[in-house]
Amino acid sequence: MADTAEHHDGMPDGAGDGPDSSEAPPTLAEAVAILTAPGQMFEMDEQAIRGVPTRVWKSAPDNLRTVLELSTLHAERDFLVYEDERTTFGEHFRIVASLANELVTRYGIRKGDRVAIAMRNLPEWVMAFWATIAAGAVVVPLNAWWTGPELAYGLSDSGSSVVFVDDERARRIAPHVGDLPDLRAVVLTSEEQGDDGSRRPPSAGTFPRDGGEPVPVVPFFDAVGTPGDGVTLPEVAIAPDDDATIFYTSGTTGRPKGAVGTHRNSVSNLMNLFFVSTAGTLRRTAQVADVSSGTQNANLLSVPLFHATGCHAILVSNTAAGGKLVMMHHFDPERALELIERERITIFGGVPAMVMQVLDSPDFDKRDTSSVRSISYGGAPAPPDLVRRIKEHFPVGSPANGYGLTETSAMTTMNSGDDYVRKPDSVGPPAPVCDVAVVPEDFDGEEPPDLPTDPERVGELWIKGPNVVRGYWNRPEDTARSFSRGWLHTGDVARVDEEGYVYIVDRAKDMIIRGGENVYCVEVEAALFEHPAVADCAVIGVPDRVLGEEVGAIVVLRPGAEVDAEELARFVGERLAAFNVPKRFWFRSEPLPRNPAGKVLKRELRTELLAEPASGPA
Numbered sequence: 001m002a003d004t005a006e007h008h009d010g011m012p013d014g015a016g017d018g019p020d021s022s023e024a025p026p027t028l029a030e031a032v033a034i035l036t037a038p039g040q041m042f043e044m045d046e047q048a049i050r051g052v053p054t055r056v057w058k059s060a061p062d063n064l065r066t067v068l069e070l071s072t073l074h075a076e077r078d079f080l081v082y083e084d085e086r087t088t089f090g091e092h093f094r095i096v097a098s099l100a101n102e103l104v105t106r107y108g109i110r111k112g113d114r115v116a117i118a119m120r121n122l123p124e125w126v127m128a129f130w131a132t133i134a135a136g137a138v139v140v141p142l143n144a145w146w147t148g149p150e151l152a153y154g155l156s157d158s159g160s161s162v163v164f165v166d167d168e169r170a171r172r173i174a175p176h177v178g179d180l181p182d183l184r185a186v187v188l189t190s191e192e193q194g195d196d197g198s199r200r201p202p203s204a205g206t207f208p209r210d211g212g213e214p215v216p217v218v219p220f221f222d223a224v225g226t227p228g229d230g231v232t233l234p235e236v237a238i239a240p241d242d243d244a245t246i247f248y249t250s251g252t253t254g255r256p257k258g259a260v261g262t263h264r265n266s267v268s269n270l271m272n273l274f275f276v277s278t279a280g281t282l283r284r285t286a287q288v289a290d291v292s293s294g295t296q297n298a299n300l301l302s303v304p305l306f307h308a309t310g311c312h313a314i315l316v317s318n319t320a321a322g323g324k325l326v327m328m329h330h331f332d333p334e335r336a337l338e339l340i341e342r343e344r345i346t347i348f349g350g351v352p353a354m355v356m357q358v359l360d361s362p363d364f365d366k367r368d369t370s371s372v373r374s375i376s377y378g379g380a381p382a383p384p385d386l387v388r389r390i391k392e393h394f395p396v397g398s399p400a401n402g403y404g405l406t407e408t409s410a411m412t413t414m415n416s417g418d419d420y421v422r423k424p425d426s427v428g429p430p431a432p433v434c435d436v437a438v439v440p441e442d443f444d445g446e447e448p449p450d451l452p453t454d455p456e457r458v459g460e461l462w463i464k465g466p467n468v469v470r471g472y473w474n475r476p477e478d479t480a481r482s483f484s485r486g487w488l489h490t491g492d493v494a495r496v497d498e499e500g501y502v503y504i505v506d507r508a509k510d511m512i513i514r515g516g517e518n519v520y521c522v523e524v525e526a527a528l529f530e531h532p533a534v535a536d537c538a539v540i541g542v543p544d545r546v547l548g549e550e551v552g553a554i555v556v557l558r559p560g561a562e563v564d565a566e567e568l569a570r571f572v573g574e575r576l577a578a579f580n581v582p583k584r585f586w587f588r589s590e591p592l593p594r595n596p597a598g599k600v601l602k603r604e605l606r607t608e609l610l611a612e613p614a615s616g617p618a
Contacts, residue, residue, distance in 0.1 A: 027283075031283050032432055035288070050241070050486070052485055056268065057466070060267045060271045068093070076088060100135045101135075101231070111242075115132040117306070118164070119169055122327070138260075141245070144168075145578060147172065158258055167192065177208075178209045185218055187219075190202040204217060244266055265469055272411050273414075296322060297324070298344055300326050333363075337366075374398050378403065387424045407468060431467075437487070438457050453498070460491065462490065514579055527571070531571050534558070534568075554586045555568065556590075556592060566617040
């Protein structure tokens, strides 16, 4: 999906010495040269990744397990805040270490086995993620919006042995366990509250299987065991290019594909984010940030952990930098403002719609937001005027907008601070270890052609770097189509200006970005075509001020058939996650316009229909 990376102010110790503070702040090129010089924290090297020479961060951690181990340096600090629950880094590590050992000894999890997580943002999501990593297994974050059949597909396709769920996801998965022969256990956490307001622990049980052994349902903290002070992580050797995650991303055809990320992918994204933060500070102050001062950032988590942004860009970076992660049950602008004030939030964002809702909230002037230093967003087109509004509402806050995909483990480019104000239409320059190329859409080679620099050239954006995933899980043909010699063919149409700043011009894929969720038109069309009244249909993106885009559908009915928008919306909602359901319908009596190859002319339809009134579900 078109995820985007968050901007973080914080990095590990040892960034190196910067220029004297009396000097004028450096340009971007000068900052890159200073920070990547030999011996500095962001020195680069070249290594062969799957046989392809690739620039890498020389000082990057070897793997994600190392990041977890480093988090113990912040043992006394709050790490996770959810409602009135608080977990310190030390408590978190003890729970994770005990759970990791239980995964190995009780459930037979071995290096490379898949362990899925299907729940909303809860502290147990984070604990399950790090325990799986610590055991050397592969984390499979599943979209909590998915229906039962969609969740079952993700579990079956990945071959997951254990799944961590909350109450709602457990109810969705239960009818499908008979189709999941690899599933050994379901680990359940609950959101139900007792009389004292605390969460009530779930009960143990089983999910029956027809003709087979039932699947045990184990309460989360029963699965954890007894986390003692001296508990250590399981013994397992993890190499940088070992698999770490499988994030499912829908495609323009067929079922969702699992993008297989390695440990190197995620820690490279971590270093990319730290580099952007450090370079930003250097350019503002002519000094390299000193994060050994003891101050702690607080990040308001408003995006799902099951997306690359939430997991790679926010969870991993906060774990590494000792940041406090404040979790919301669901996004609400008034609740967000309450938490910004209560927890002294320094970083918040999400998709542009969330930032706009906070700025528009009637409670904004009633809350103390002076702690906010970074407002970052992506995942959907951002109105250029949003930069101005952020500067008005957060005088000391730095806006940032980035670009990346599931396949790039979150961030590839980032535009922040004064550069963003200067170029509000751009998603910024790539990280130093990332290469980008604008490739003619009819090009069929394995590496970008050697073209002269042309800031006016528009074409498909290709990306290469240590953050690019190795491919799709058990999908060699899809992998071959999207990856070549280390290059990811993004499907996005872009241009790069004379300063190296990337501009996303259009999407080559037939896709809508609704509030940060990717909606693939072909999937919605396929669901509509299942309805017996539908003869033809086309799904398009409809501009929406809050979500960026909404889902619209043009429908041609079979002769004599009758159906309304509400029925079609219900029908799609029974088959796909709610964010895919069209909110606007146009019913058309004449055939849809097509080109000679039979492809629907959606641009023509969009221009014609957006000026007309549409139907919507009641």
